[in-house]
Amino acid sequence: MSKSDPEESSATSHTDEVAKLTIWQRFKRHMKKWWWVYLIAFICIFLVVFLPIIYVGIPHFANSYINKYQYDETGLSITNPRPTAFHVSQSKKISMGGGFSGSGHLSAFDASIRTSDNREFAIFPVPEIKFGGGADLDIDQDLDLSCIDCLSDLAVSAATDKSFSVLVKGKPNLKLGGLPTAHLNIDKTLSMNGYNVTEFVNSEGAFNITSLDLLQDNEDGYNFNATLALRNPTPFTVEMGHVIFNLSMGGSDLGYVDLPSLMLKQENTSTVVLGKVNETMLVQEALLGSGEFGEVTIDVQGYSCDYNGQNIPYFAAAIKAVSASTTVDLTKYASSLLD
Ligand SMILES: *[C@@H]1O[C@H](CO)[C@@H](O)[C@H](O)[C@H]1NC(C)=O
Ligand SMILES: *[C@@H]1O[C@H](CO)[C@@H](O)[C@H](O)[C@H]1NC(C)=O
Ligand SMILES: *[C@@H]1O[C@H](CO)[C@@H](O)[C@H](O)[C@H]1NC(C)=O
Ligand SMILES: *[C@@H]1O[C@H](CO)[C@@H](O)[C@H](O)[C@H]1NC(C)=O
Numbered sequence: 617m618s619k620s621d622p623e624e625s626s627a628t629s630h631t632d633e634v635a636k637l638t639i640w641q642r643f644k645r646h647m648k649k650w651w652w653v654y655l656i657a658f659i660c661i662f663l664v665v666f667l668p669i670i671y672v673g674i675p676h677f678a679n680s681y682i683n684k685y686q687y688d689e690t691g692l693s694i695t696n697p698r699p700t701a702f703h704v705s706q707s708k709k710i711s712m713g714g715g716f717s718g719s720g721h722l723s724a725f726d727a728s729i730r731t732s733d734n735r736e737f738a739i740f741p742v743p744e745i746k747f748g749g750g751a752d753l754d755i756d757q758d759l760d761l762s763c764i765d766c767l768s769d770l771a772v773s774a775a776t777d778k779s780f781s782v783l784v785k786g787k788p789n790l791k792l793g794g795l796p797t798a799h800l801n802i803d804k805t806l807s808m809n810g811y812n813v814t815e816f817v818n819s820e821g822a823f824n825i826t827s828l829d830l831l832q833d834n835e836d837g838y839n840f841n842a843t844l845a846l847r848n849p850t851p852f853t854v855e856m857g858h859v860i861f862n863l864s865m866g867g868s869d870l871g872y873v874d875l876p877s878l879m880l881k882q883e884n885t886s887t888v889v890l891g892k893v894n895e896t897m898l899v900q901e902a903l904l905g906s907g908e909f910g911e912v913t914i915d916v917q918g919y920s921c922d923y924n925g926q927n928i929p930y931f932a933a934a935i936k937a938v939s940a941s942t943t944v945d946l947t948k949y950a951s952s953l954l955d
């Protein structure tokens with residue numbers, strides 16, 4: 617009896633240890649098998665946050681990038697831009713697929729978003745995410761920017777065909793079923809290629825003028841009011857605000873167009889455009905110019921972007937990268953022009 621006692625207690629503690637090990641082994645095995653699910657979930661969240669920042673004004677590249685991760689961006693919107701912040705909202709179910717059946721949650725955490733040379737430019741408070749055959753993503757908050765230059769630099773790279781990368785760091789906790797909490801350390805570099813905005817603006821059917829009215833004696837000096845139909849270059853809703861493009865013709869200043877409130881919507885965007893142009897120059901070119909009768913070729917150069925009167929540096933950087941030329945057939949609008 618006295619001999620068997622220590623044996624029994626050692627056997628018990630041994631069993632405890634085995635049970636503990638088994639939990640850890642189960643956990644490790646689970647993580648080995650499913651680590652990619654969490655990775656994809658993280659990537660999805662980060663894509664939601666960055667791509668809009670980086671790809672505002674930048675076309676379908678973002679779309680295909682997101683699609684690669686089978687992330688459905690419907691419903692994502694960026695609104696209320698300010699010089700050092702904007703609002704991000706999205707409510708979305710992410711389907712994990714692949715027979716994933718674990719349930720648990722990823723704790724809320726602050727994701728630090730940095731340039732490739734490790735300058736932090738934003739901290740995104742990622743909300744708690746619950747898993748269970750999928751994940752619920754519910755975001756409705758401001759993203760504060762701590763380094764505007766960093767973001768503007770990225771916007772310029774993104775808009776001029778250069779490759780660039782963004783670093784994400786964060787330390788969330790992952791809890792799955794009855795398994796011990798795992799302390800994760802995310803340190804992920806996302807590399808992306810820029811997109812040529814000019815090429816997009818010049819592409820067939822990127823925008824059409826759907827109506828055109830001449831204004832007389834407008835107190836702000838505008839001489840036409842048009843409606844423009846645009847293909848949204850981004851796969852999400854982006855409220856850009858007040859955007860100005862300068863216009864020129866054959867190197868001479870023609871005037872500018874003012875888009876008082878540009879909101880890029882998922883599918884069809886329609887926006888009012890007020891123009892202040894040199895009509896003499898336009899008519900001369902249409903009648904006597906080098907092109908077909910009635911046609912004018914106008915060079916468009918992005919100038920500025922502001923919201924509620926405040927310059928929005930990161931959008932302005934993308935707008936300024938727009939440099940395109942477009943041919944407009946004025947005879948199409950003859951009836952409204954002659955009215
Ligand atoms: C973008 O494309 C246009 C026309 O295809 C080209 O002239 C321009 O150099 C390109 N810009 C960049 C930054 O690659
Ligand atoms: C321009 O046209 C739009 C829509 O037709 C109208 O709502 C707006 O008031 C017009 N703006 C000016 C300055 O005429
Ligand atoms: C512009 O018009 C062309 C030809 O009618 C059409 O194919 C294209 O989809 C239109 N683009 C937009 C943005 O509405
Ligand atoms: C572009 O338009 C703005 C706004 O009207 C004007 O102040 C600026 O001088 C123009 N720039 C050029 C290069 O024409």
Ligand SMILES: *[C@@H]1O[C@H](CO)[C@@H](O)[C@H](O)[C@H]1NC(C)=O
Binds near residue numbers: 883884
């Ligand atoms: C977008 O425009 C296209 C072409 O004009 C049209 O067929 C489609 O129904 C529009 N979609 C929405 C949501 O308005």
Ligand SMILES: *[C@@H]1O[C@H](CO)[C@@H](O)[C@H](O)[C@H]1NC(C)=O
Binds near residue numbers: 894895896897
């Ligand atoms: C408009 O264009 C004509 C012809 O190019 C030029 O002579 C005139 O000075 C311009 N007007 C203004 C206000 O710039």
